[in-house]
Amino acid sequence: MVSNDEANGIDRAACESAARIDGINAAASLTRLPQRAGAANAPDAALPLVAAGEGIGPLLGLPPATGLILPPDIADGLGVQAGDDVRLTASTDLSAPAAALPVPDGPLPVGAVTETTVLGEQYAYAVLLPTSASGKASTCMVRVKAGYLDAARDALPAMLGDAGQDAVVADRLIGGTYARDFSAEYAQRGLKQAPWLSGTAVSLLWLLLVWIRRGRDGLYATLGADRATRTIIRTTEGLTLTLTSAVVATGVVAGTLAAMTTSPEAVITDITRHLTIATAVSMLGVLTSTLIPLRSPLAALKDH
Structure with a gap:
C-alpha cells in the first residue's frame, strides 16, 4: 500500500513507526530528490536519487539498510556490487522541485543490489539513500500481511495524516483486470475451517x-x-x-x-x-x- 501527500508531506517518523502495527511487515518513507548524481567512474551518469527511510530494507525483503540500495541496472552500469564503495557527486535538477538533501561526502558502501520495481516508476530506477526518520517525505510505502489489508486501510489515513487531514491511502499492487488480490484469496482459502x-x-x-x-x-x-x-x-x-x-x-x-x-x-x-x-x-x-x-x-x- 502507498500513501501519498506531495503537498504537505508525510511525517517520516510516523511512517516508519507503522511497521510496529500488527499485520504490517514493513514501512518506509520515500522522497524523490531534485539532485542527480554521478560516480567517480561515471561522472555524467545523472542517476536519480531517492531518500529512503530506515524501513526500506525490510520493505524490499532485505535486512535493515546499512548503505546504498541499487537496482541491478544501475549497479551493472557502475560496475559495483554489494559491499563495494561508491563516491557520488550530485547536481541539482531544477525541473523537479522537491526538498534537497545533501549527498554524503566520501565513499558510500553499497548495502544491497536488488530489484526495486515494487516501488513504482517514480522510485524504482534510482539510487536509494538511507536517511534518518526526521522531517517530511512525499510517500510512505507499507507492506501488509495477507488478511490485514482492510484493517490497514482503516488505520493508516489517520495515522499518517497531518493537521486533522487524513492521508490518501491506496493499494500499490492490487488493481487491474488481471491483478491478484492476495488478501481476498487468503480470506477465501479452502483450508480456512x-x-x-x-x-x-x-x-x-x-x-x-x-x-x-x-x-x-x-x-x-x-x-x-x-x-x-x-x-x-x-x-x-x-x-x-x-x-x-x-x-x-x-x-x-x-x-x-x-x-x-x-x-x-x-x-x-x-x-x-x-x-x-x-x-x-x-x-x-x-x-x-x-x-x-x-x-x-x-x-x-x-x-x-
Whole structure:
C-alpha cells in the first residue's frame, strides 16, 4: 500500500513507526530528490536519487539498510556490487522541485543490489539513500500481511495524516483486470475451517472409542469405582492422547518447515493457530465424553 501527500508531506517518523502495527511487515518513507548524481567512474551518469527511510530494507525483503540500495541496472552500469564503495557527486535538477538533501561526502558502501520495481516508476530506477526518520517525505510505502489489508486501510489515513487531514491511502499492487488480490484469496482459502474440522474429527473419534468401551466403565462401577473416579480415568486418558498427538504434530510440522520452507516465519502464525484450535476442540470432545452414560453392568457381564 502507498500513501501519498506531495503537498504537505508525510511525517517520516510516523511512517516508519507503522511497521510496529500488527499485520504490517514493513514501512518506509520515500522522497524523490531534485539532485542527480554521478560516480567517480561515471561522472555524467545523472542517476536519480531517492531518500529512503530506515524501513526500506525490510520493505524490499532485505535486512535493515546499512548503505546504498541499487537496482541491478544501475549497479551493472557502475560496475559495483554489494559491499563495494561508491563516491557520488550530485547536481541539482531544477525541473523537479522537491526538498534537497545533501549527498554524503566520501565513499558510500553499497548495502544491497536488488530489484526495486515494487516501488513504482517514480522510485524504482534510482539510487536509494538511507536517511534518518526526521522531517517530511512525499510517500510512505507499507507492506501488509495477507488478511490485514482492510484493517490497514482503516488505520493508516489517520495515522499518517497531518493537521486533522487524513492521508490518501491506496493499494500499490492490487488493481487491474488481471491483478491478484492476495488478501481476498487468503480470506477465501479452502483450508480456512481446517483446524475446526480437524479438532472435530479427533473429538468424534474419541467419542466413538468411549462409546465402544462404555461396557468396561460399567464393570469399573461394579467394582466400586464411583462416577468421579471414572470421569478422572476417562478424562486423563483422553487428554494424554490429545496432548501427546499435539506435541508429535508440532515436531513433524517444525521438521517439515525446516526442511522444505525457505521462510518458515511466513507461515508459523497460521500453523500455530491451526494446532491451537485443533487441540482445543479435541480437548472439548474429551470433556464431552464424560457425559456419555454408562452401559448396564449386567449387559456388560453377559457380553463378557
